[in-house]
Amino acid sequence: MAPINKAASLPSARAHPLTIETTEYPTAGNGEVVVKVAATAVNPMDWYIQIMGEKLFSWLKYPYIGGSDVAGTVTEVGPNVNNVKVGDRVLGLAAGFAPRAGGFQNYVVLEAGIVAPIPADLDFTEASVIPLGISTAACGLYQKNFLALDYPSVTPKPNGKTILIWAGSSSVGTNAIQLAAASGYEVFTTASSKNFDYCKSIGASRVFDYHSETITQDLLEAFKGKQCAGGYAIQLGSEKIVFEVVAKSQGAKFVACAMQPNDVPEGISAKMVFGSTLKDNEVGPIIFQQYLPAALAQKKWQPLPKPLVAGHGLEKVQDAIDKGKSGEVSAQKLVITL
Template structure:
């Protein structure tokens, strides 16, 4: 007999709060895992879907179970999966927009291709902060239609290029810095002054105050004599400054954008594109290079850090709405809100 399952549901479009209720226990499919959740992290996408989901994604069906980031223990392994077994501690990204694949439930379906073992030294809470941030960062950094950087390794050779990452203390920024450094690129980033040391601990060589009135001029001056590998604009509106900077320095004239960008807002001679994290969550070369070939070893030897720091809002599915609301209100700087199970 299958275990009972519960989920935090958005019952109708824009319904608030989520309601915890019965959910179908998922049947594991080929290439999939069923994971019993131990820690769930929330992301900006969660409150965006709750407040305007039907506008952003017309295909959403209600009741809706959302969420992307989860860490837990494998209870079932689907056919064709040879690198995991029941009892393994793992984290992964819940990739779908269906109730079956949402992370906001007790038992979650994950694709094995975007699931990673958790080292003994890492807690469920720490691991839960990574999944969507990694997919979003990798989507902008490595896909050929975006920045097209070289893949990361445990012993990267210097590429002689500098990447600009705007909002380095964010979840996506934290992962983008670490991945880019592991790929051999120098990283310049921006943050508030209180997070300068945090960004440097990730591997950024220089950090700039994004509140400064001279931020564009400061970045342009710092990049003189360097070859720029492009820019990753993570904060809303930051693509405008990134455009100004990369237009005036040598190198790649492309900005990967974590927020939607309208083509008519891109200056002539430059290119920009809104990232699609789901593209990396699907089985493909980028996903395999990051999730299978790099992350397990990089986490095991400490080359890649489980950051931002997790902040536990509470325990149980009933606390997810509080976590989502806190994220909408401003979240936590250089931290990520999670709920334990």
């Protein structure tokens, strides 16, 4: 007899609160695993979907089960899966918009290519902050039609190039800094002054205050004599400054954007990043199967931003979404334990 599965779902567009209901226990198909979720994190996308509904994604089907970040234990392995086995402790990206693939439930189906085993001493709450942040960072940094950087290594060698990552203390920024540093790049980033030390502790060589009136000039000055590897504009409204710095610096002329880029200056290319597209190319396995398991095992990867546990049980998912939406959480990621 299959275990009982429950989910926190959005019954219709813009409904509030989420409803807790029994849902189908999933089975693993080809290249898939079923994970019993121990911790799941909330992300801005979760509250944007609830607030905006069809204005954001007109194709969403309801009831909709959200949640992209999960950590837990593998309970079933489908055909052609060889990177994890039943009983393994893992983290993974819940990358689908289908009900069986949403993280806000007790049992979720994940694609094995975007699942990574985690060490025995890594708490599930810490592991759950990683998947979407590292995926979105990696999509912008490594995909061939984005920045196409050198891949990360647990023994990186400096390559003499410098990248600009705007909003270094954000979830995506935190992961992008760590990845870029692990790929041998010098990292310049921006943050509020209270998060300067945080950004340096994860690999940024210089941090600039994005509240400064001279931020553009400061960055242009810093890039003089540097070989620019491009930029990653993570914070809404930052793209124009990143465009200018990359345009006027020597080197690559590409900016990965967390938003739809508009008014891109001549000589610069820019594209919006979707955090799950790495599942369809070589970047997913490189990050989740080759790099991350070794980096976690060797303590070369910091699971950040730190988890802030908002409660236990699916009933607390809505509380966590509301807290995230309020904007009162900084340099932390809200997590629910199950």
